[in-house]
Amino acid sequence: MKYKQIKWLILILPTVTITLWEYIRHAFLLPYISMELGNILSPVLVFVVTLIFLRHLFSILERYQEELRWEKSEKSILIEREKLARELHDGIAQSLFLLSVKMNKFERKKSLEQEVDFQKIKQTLQHVHEDTRQAIKNLQYLPNEDVFSWTDTIYQYVSELKKNHLLDVKFEWGIDEETLSTKEKIELFACIKEAVVNVIKHAKTNQIWILSKETEDGWICKVKDQGIGFTNDNVHFNEGYGIRIIKDRARDMEWEFSMKRIDNETVIELKKENK
Structure with missing residues (x-):
């Protein structure tokens, strides 16, 4: 049963119930039930029928709502995971790749050039650290338009x-x-x-x-x-x-x-x- 069908049944059911009751009451039950007793039984009957049927309809509706909340939660998780993947790839993964290239070159360099390459490796490591902190910060806060040059x-x-x-x-x-x-x-x-x-x-x-x-x-x-x-x-x-x-x-x-x-x-x- 679809969501719209459930909503229409919830709206229509009391009306249909009271319509059928009044028809049966006036067509067949007037000789047996007084007008006062019929007026008392009308809301009772509507309540009983509504309670029986709407409990089932409400349970279906609650299940749909729970599934919808679960889908929204899963979607938000996927969005955050994709955002995190972007941040990590844009910063850490790139820096680590460049670091590995420098390390390979470092092995082939002569000893006189090692100090320069070592300083470059230190700079790359510093970039990894900064990118990590920035990635975490970007996931927590929106960029500040005033300080972004x-x-x-x-x-x-x-x-x-x-x-x-x-x-x-x-x-x-x-x-x-x-x-x-x-x-x-x-x-x-x-x-x-x-x-x-x-x-x-x-x-x-x-x-x-x-x-x-x-x-x-x-x-x-x-x-x-x-x-x-x-x-x-x-x-x-x-x-x-x-x-x-x-x-x-x-x-x-x-x-x-x-x-x-x-x-x-x-x-x-x-x-x-x-x-």
């Missing part, structure tokens, strides 16, 4: 890529910060970091382009490289967890996402069109 953050990130990871980053930024909401800044920055790490992991190149510009009805942001790529025919087979996270973020923000191979360049593009 997105422009400084992204320029600092590019500077760290050049300094700590020996990357040649071609950075051209043309999106005015005022055109982005706080949530857009956070999500776009996370997508850029994810795309850069994807290049470091898979492209086998030390050159990255981070480009953006405003359009008539929105903006476009691209991260591209000239490393080992893929063909457009098998692009879906090359989508790891990081790329899926970018796609999910873009979908949640109602941005357009694309990943293409154009003239020996892998291009990840995010595009917003104002509606």
